[in-house]
Each structure stands twice: as C-alpha cells, then as structure tokens.
Amino acid sequence: MNTATVAQDAHADHHGAHHPSGIMRWLTTTNHKDIGTMYLTFSLIMFFVGGIMILAVRAELFQPGLQFMQPEFFNQLIGVHALVMIFAALMPAATGFANWQIPLMIGAPDMALPRLNNWGFWLLPPAAILLTLPFTLALFGIGDGAIATGWTFYAPLSIQGGIGVDFAIFSVHILGISSIMGSINIIVTIFNMRAPGMTMMKLPLFCWGWLITAFLLVITLPVLAGAVTMLLMDRHFGTHFFIAAGGGDPILFQHLFWFFGHPEVYILLLPVWGLMPHVMSTFTRKPNYGYKAQVYSFIAIGVLSLVVWAHHFFTAGMPVPALLYFMYSTMSISLPLAVLFFCWIATMWRGAMTFETPMLFALGFIVLFGIAGLTGLVLADVAADAQYHHSYFVVAHFHYALFTGGIMGVMTGVYYWLPKWTGRMYSEKLGKLHFWLTVISFNLTFMPQFFLGLAGMPRRIPDYALQFAEFNAISTVGAFILGFSQLIFAYNVWQCCRGKGEQVPARVWEGAEGLEWELSSPPPHHSWEVQPEVK
Amino acid sequence: MTQREPSRHAHSGRRMMPLGLQGGRFGRGTLLAALLAPFLALCPLPLLAAYSWNFPEPATPLARDTLHMHNQFMIIITVLFVVVFAIMIYSMVKHRKSLGVEPAKFSGPTGKLQWFWVLVPFAILLFIDFILMGIPAFHAVIDMEDTQTKADMVLRVTGMQWKWQYEYPDSGIKYISTSTTPKEQVNNQAEKGEHYLLEVDNPVVLPVGKKVRVLITSTDVIHTWWVPQFGVKRDAIPGFLREVWVKIEKPGIYRGQCAELCGKDHGFMPVVVQGVTEPEYAAWVEKKKAEQSSASAGVDKAWTKAELIAKGKEVYMTNCAACHQPDGKGLPPTFPALAGSKVVNTPLLSADGKVVKDSHVDRVLNGKAGTAMQAFKTTLSDVDLAAVITFERNSFGNTQGDLIQPALIKALR
Numbered sequence: 001m002n003t004a005t006v007a008q009d010a011h012a013d014h015h016g017a018h019h020p021s022g023i024m025r026w027l028t029t030t031n032h033k034d035i036g037t038m039y040l041t042f043s044l045i046m047f048f049v050g051g052i053m054i055l056a057v058r059a060e061l062f063q064p065g066l067q068f069m070q071p072e073f074f075n076q077l078i079g080v081h082a083l084v085m086i087f088a089a090l091m092p093a094a095t096g097f098a099n100w101q102i103p104l105m106i107g108a109p110d111m112a113l114p115r116l117n118n119w120g121f122w123l124l125p126p127a128a129i130l131l132t133l134p135f136t137l138a139l140f141g142i143g144d145g146a147i148a149t150g151w152t153f154y155a156p157l158s159i160q161g162g163i164g165v166d167f168a169i170f171s172v173h174i175l176g177i178s179s180i181m182g183s184i185n186i187i188v189t190i191f192n193m194r195a196p197g198m199t200m201m202k203l204p205l206f207c208w209g210w211l212i213t214a215f216l217l218v219i220t221l222p223v224l225a226g227a228v229t230m231l232l233m234d235r236h237f238g239t240h241f242f243i244a245a246g247g248g249d250p251i252l253f254q255h256l257f258w259f260f261g262h263p264e265v266y267i268l269l270l271p272v273w274g275l276m277p278h279v280m281s282t283f284t285r286k287p288n289y290g291y292k293a294q295v296y297s298f299i300a301i302g303v304l305s306l307v308v309w310a311h312h313f314f315t316a317g318m319p320v321p322a323l324l325y326f327m328y329s330t331m332s333i334s335l336p337l338a339v340l341f342f343c344w345i346a347t348m349w350r351g352a353m354t355f356e357t358p359m360l361f362a363l364g365f366i367v368l369f370g371i372a373g374l375t376g377l378v379l380a381d382v383a384a385d386a387q388y389h390h391s392y393f394v395v396a397h398f399h400y401a402l403f404t405g406g407i408m409g410v411m412t413g414v415y416y417w418l419p420k421w422t423g424r425m426y427s428e429k430l431g432k433l434h435f436w437l438t439v440i441s442f443n444l445t446f447m448p449q450f451f452l453g454l455a456g457m458p459r460r461i462p463d464y465a466l467q468f469a470e471f472n473a474i475s476t477v478g479a480f481i482l483g484f485s486q487l488i489f490a491y492n493v494w495q496c497c498r499g500k501g502e503q504v505p506a507r508v509w510e511g512a513e514g515l516e517w518e519l520s521s522p523p524p525h526h527s528w529e530v531q532p533e534v535k
Numbered sequence: 536m537t538q539r540e541p542s543r544h545a546h547s548g549r550r551m552m553p554l555g556l557q558g559g560r561f562g563r564g565t566l567l568a569a570l571l572a573p574f575l576a577l578c579p580l581p582l583l584a585a586y587s588w589n590f591p592e593p594a595t596p597l598a599r600d601t602l603h604m605h606n607q608f609m610i611i612i613t614v615l616f617v618v619v620f621a622i623m624i625y626s627m628v629k630h631r632k633s634l635g636v637e638p639a640k641f642s643g644p645t646g647k648l649q650w651f652w653v654l655v656p657f658a659i660l661l662f663i664d665f666i667l668m669g670i671p672a673f674h675a676v677i678d679m680e681d682t683q684t685k686a687d688m689v690l691r692v693t694g695m696q697w698k699w700q701y702e703y704p705d706s707g708i709k710y711i712s713t714s715t716t717p718k719e720q721v722n723n724q725a726e727k728g729e730h731y732l733l734e735v736d737n738p739v740v741l742p743v744g745k746k747v748r749v750l751i752t753s754t755d756v757i758h759t760w761w762v763p764q765f766g767v768k769r770d771a772i773p774g775f776l777r778e779v780w781v782k783i784e785k786p787g788i789y790r791g792q793c794a795e796l797c798g799k800d801h802g803f804m805p806v807v808v809q810g811v812t813e814p815e816y817a818a819w820v821e822k823k824k825a826e827q828s829s830a831s832a833g834v835d836k837a838w839t840k841a842e843l844i845a846k847g848k849e850v851y852m853t854n855c856a857a858c859h860q861p862d863g864k865g866l867p868p869t870f871p872a873l874a875g876s877k878v879v880n881t882p883l884l885s886a887d888g889k890v891v892k893d894s895h896v897d898r899v900l901n902g903k904a905g906t907a908m909q910a911f912k913t914t915l916s917d918v919d920l921a922a923v924i925t926f927e928r929n930s931f932g933n934t935q936g937d938l939i940q941p942a943l944i945k946a947l948r
Binding site for chain 2: 064065066075144150157160235244245248249250286287288289291292313316323327334338339341342345350351353371375377381382384386387391454455456458459460462463467511
C-alpha cells in the first residue's frame, strides 16, 4: 500500500488543476468538500430567510391588535418559517457536516456516490424556491400566497387551502428525494469506505449519530411523501382519503404525518448528539466516557422514535389503551437520553477544561436542551398534555429542543470544524459575544412562552387577549436580539472563509483526537486517497 | 343572574400574588418561576402583578387534579435539572485547565462500586418515570376519559369556521356563538375592552355541580374546544365525535378559545361558558325554548322583502361577513366577492321550482366542497336562510329584485 502513496498523491495534485472554474465548478462538482460547503452556505442563507419571517411574526405579536399584517399572511409566515427552518436550514446543515466530515473522519477519499451527492444538493434550491414562490406570485395577483396551514399540513384545512399548499407539497417531495439520496449515500459510505481497522465499534460518534439519522430518514420520508401525495389527490383528483364526507379520515393524516414528524425531531438532533462527545472530549482533554453506551443509546432512541408518534395529537382523542401506550413509550425515551447526558457530564468530570466558543455552545446546548427534555417528559403525560397542547408551552418546548438542540448544535459544529475547513481561526472574541447574546436572548424569547402557554394562550394566533400582552412583548424583544445576534455569526464565518484570521495547524485544538485532525488545515482537495490504518 | 368572574386575569387587580403563589390547596406555584425570582425581585411589585405564572384557577375537579399533577411534575423536573447541572457546574468550576488540573484517563466505569453508582441514577429515573409520574398520570388519564359514568346531561359542541354551535339534546336548544369583539378594537381604532377576543354573543350556559358530557365535532376543518379553567381540550374533527366531561364547581364566566389552527379567523373564535345555579339554568332553558319556538313560528308566515332584507343583514353580519366582508367585496381569490357575483346572480330556482346545482340557493344550502363555504342548511334556520339569500340578492349592487320565503326553504330542504 505504501508504494502506491507517492504515485497517488502526485496524481491527486495534478488532477486538482483540471477543475472547471467559476459557477461550473459548483454546478458539476462531485467533491464532498465542495458539496458540504454548498450545503452549509445554503443552510445559512435559509436560516436568515426563515428568521426574517419569524421576526415579522414576532413584530405582529409585540402588542395585542393587528398592526402589520392580516391573519391570512400571518398563517403563511408561521408555516413557511417552520418548513424553511426544518427542511432548508437544519437538515441541510447536518448534511453539510456529514459531507465534509464523514470522509475525513473515517479515512475515505470521498463519499461513496459522488454524483448522487451533487444531485442531492442541487435539488434543494429549486425546492426552496417552490416553497417561497407563492409569496411572490401573490404580489402579482396569482393565487393567495404560501401554505397557510402551519408546517403540519393538517387535512382538511390543507384541502381547503390555495395553490400555496400545492407548491409546498411539491417542495416537500423534492426535499424528501434530496434527503433520501443524501441518506443512502451516507449509509453506503459508512458501511463500505471505512479505513482498514476502523470497526463499527471504533466509528466516530458523529458518524454513528448520522448513521441512525440516515436510517430514520430512509424509513420515514417515504411515508411523508405518501401522505402529502394522498393530500394532493384529495385536493385535485377526487379522492377522499382525508375527507370525512366521502368516508375518509382526517386523523389518518395526523398519524401518517407524525409517523414521519416525530422521528424528524431525532433526525435533526442525532447528528448534533453525535457531535457533542467530540467537542466534550476535545475541550476536556479526556477520552469519551461510555462510547458503547452512547452508541446503544443512539440506536435505542432511533428505534423508540418510530413508535411514539401519537403523542403529537393526544387531544385528537384515541382509545385509553392507546393513550397509555403512547404516554409510557414516550416517557421511556428519557432513559437513553439520560444515558447520553450522563456520559457527556462524566466526560467533563475530572477533565482539564477550557472554554473556547465551541465548548461554550456545547455547554449551552446541554443545559438548554435539558430543559427541552424535562418539559418533554411532562408533555408526555396525557392529562397534563390536555393543558399544554396547542399552547405556547409546546412552542417553547420545541424551540428549546430545536433551537438549542438543532441550531446551537450546528453552531457548535461550525466553530469546532471551521478552522479545519478554512485553515483560519475565527475571532474568539466575536464567537464568545455571539454565544452570550444568543443564550441570553434565546431564553428571553422562549422562557416567557412557557408561562404564556400555562396561562392559556393558544399557538398560531395572530392576536391575543390582553392578559398575554406583557410576556409577548418580552418575547418579541428577545427574538429581535436573537435574530440580529446571528449576524455576528455570519460575519465571523465570512471572515474565516475569506482567509482572515490566524493560520491554524493540522490539529486545531490541543485535545482533538481523530483522523480528521491528521490532515492539514485546510485539508487538500482530495484527501485520504490512500486510506490510513486504524489500530 | 349572578355573574361572578373567577379571575383569570391577574391584572384585574384582585389577585396580586406574583410568582404563581396562587391561593387554594395547591398554591405552591412552579419552582421554575421560583428560579426566576432573584431576577424578578429587581422589578417593582405592581409590574409583576400583570404576569401569570401557572394555570388559571381550576374550576372543575379535572382541572384541579391536572394543576396538582402539573405542580408535582414541575417540582420533580426542577429538582432533576438542579441536581444534574449542579454536578456539571461543579465540574466546570473545579476541573479546568487553568487550575492546572491533570485530565483523568477513564472512559467508563471500572470496578463494581463505580458500576453501582452509574446504575443508581437510572434506577431513580425509572422510578420517577413509571412510578412517581407514571402512577398519577395513569389515574388522571382514566379519570379524564371517563365521560359517561353518572353523566347528568349532554352538551353537543360543533366547531365551524369561525364560530361554535351549541346544542342541548335534552331540551332541543341549539344556537351559534360568535365573537363580539368589534373590528375597530382589533384594528387598533378603538380601545380594547377587558375581555378583548374572549367575548361572545351567546355563551354556553351550564348548571354548576352537574357532570356534563360534552360531545365535540366539526363541520369543516379541525378546531379545538378549550377552556383552560376546565382542564379540558379536545379537537373537533369533522366526521368524528369526541368527548370530554365538565363539572363546574362554582358559578362564573369561564373563557377560552379555539386552539387548533383552522384558517383565517382562528384567533377570533372564543369559547365562553357561563356556570349558573340549577334554578337559574332551568329558567334559562325555558327562556331559550320560548325564543326558539317564536322564531320557528315565523317560518309559515309570508315575509315582505323589506323584512327579509333587514333580518338577512343581521344573519349576514354574524355568519358571512368574516369571509365575504361586510361590504360584500370578499377577499379574493380565497373568499370570492358577492357583489356582482356570478353565483349570486343566477335565477333563484329552476322553472319547475327545484334547486339548480351551483346556483345561489344551492351554494348557501349545501356549501362548496373543499372550500371554507359550508353547508348552511345544517346550522341556520329556515328564516335565517331565506333572509340571508334575499339580502344577498338585493345588496352590494346585486339587483335580482326577487325574494325567497322561509316556507319554501323548509320545503326545499
């Protein structure tokens, strides 16, 4: 194998010079690093698009009464905000990480299916355009705007809706195809392209997290695609899957949607949970605690996530045995999750910690995600859920899960790996400022929403009774600080990408372990052409 | 009729207890709120009085149990939170590189004692999940779902865009309840009233101390009937009957609203329930019955056009104006205009006196599938239907000039 190394390296350098340049480079690229960069850039742009939408919503909710928009437009904004954030910001960010990191971490030269990889990315921009186009069309008097049913597409409201629903259905189809292709690619890569000696039980935890996510996507996305296709048939082709008057069942849609929707939460979270142990271990300078326990917990969470979906609609009513089953199965997710928390905190125990920005975000993630997990435990309780459900309590809960678990997790990853990708160190000062502003304003935004929910404010209302005014005003102030703080992040990333900042060595962080830190920073365009041996 | 308002509104001034320390047996409030106390202590007290930190005061046994359970659970999760993160924060303070700590090398439990300490937290969590929280939760579910044992009466609730219909099968009373908050208040052209967005024309009236079985359904999309003080929330699903039960403990007015996104006016679909004593309830039933029989007496009378138009305008404003707008211009393309509408300006009936498909009468009676236009024959009376059809044909610049009698509507049904 060693004899081949020199020849291949020379070939790689030579090969690198023949890339098309300009836009064609990005359109035709099959390189996992280029594609990863495109995914992450797309995600960042859509993060701001979704963010602007919700700031408009929060501005409307600053005071009781209708100030800036009519309820129809409000309903469009909340639904598209969620679809954009979930499908176009969080999922592509995780896929971007996978593209950049999995080959580097398992010692593979690229992803297993590079052309599929390229196609998977280039399906995203058209899907995002489809999703948001109805806003623009409405300005020209075509249709009545984007989907106004919330991101859940609940029938029969979605059967009633305008062309925005059709656009959203096709957009979800395309996003689904893209995600399934990405997932198949990741599964194939992890199973077949690991460096010699890297057994499954030596696989980095980030890859394990993604592997479970990929399986969940392949299992559940076709169900979503089927559900929205049935919806499309009901809308235009005279079927009655969800129309009660024709013998259909509106609750069937909820079952189908949440069979996808609940695992989706873990689809968004597992890559981040996989990333946490790496960051913990690096900044505590100590080996991960309970590697196997974490792997088994990922698998357990993945399996459990497929069998608890109905807790998303306890209030729709179901037989008592079903209520009890979904209540207890949901509660049982707390056990593998507790294993993860235990392992992360045990990793910190008696380490030698430093608190660079990625570590700060990781710690912020653990604490705030803890709140999401614990409120999730009480939400599982059917009788109490009757009060929490459809209220701002739930809104606060899932933002604690998906903003801190998802977005702050992604930011942890960006700060952790960006120096590796660009060869430049980001500004630590701005990173810390970004962290503190984010954490404080996040809590300012969402902590009051728990109390709003308890007091009885339903979600998705454009206007509210007077007793909810004070908390809403606080929440809006928090949201604007939170939104604008993210510009610091964008600036920091941009500075790194354009080569500002200190140059970093191969092992960017003192305590970092793993194959990716053996490569130079930034890694060569073609890396691991000869696979390393893992002992 | 005595109308006492159990204070849902902390800012009404009667309940000035901050930090969720509300009175009653379960006045512990949430520890979550207590955690915030140091920050809030910096605020002046009158400011705090405007905030509500927990469920509103329960008005039914179910809501009382739910609040009790919620408080217990909040204490449990707060203790878990504090213990777990105290350990983490201790570690963050003590185990830093800057203190010259040499990192340990362990990567899992070693030895029997460590395994014991690793497994203890999970035993505790199992206990919390399935015993400490699991058992009360089990009983609460059984209690919540037992709608039929010793039920005294039935209330039927039907959600429709964007109002509620209430029906008392025992006494044959049936009416629609819509929001009365004026548009000017919503659009900030008038000062908002005390019960802004939580006020209706015809509240549900229920006797206190009686177990009411509430059957819930919908005619169009999914709605959710929710009164926070009752501890019940259940989706209204077209084609399905769902049920909850309510036993109001003391007279008063209880306010809630629709909780499932149901289209444009989802936020303007309040639920108001008035709990009254039994004699008051009996009197109300008699009064309502008399009203209804006088209304149905009008069916067989020959109405003049002017009478129908005057009545029709009222019906239009309550039932149609939300979508088609008070000026009949609608909100195209979702909600079409009635002014100059092709549908409105069709001949009233066919030559042999039948309803023509897709004509004005057909649309009002039977609705249009797949849109928010519902079949009004299920919710409006013969008089209301005749009046609103006549009104629409002779308003907003429509000049059909004809009218339809309630008796004919009755025959056409």
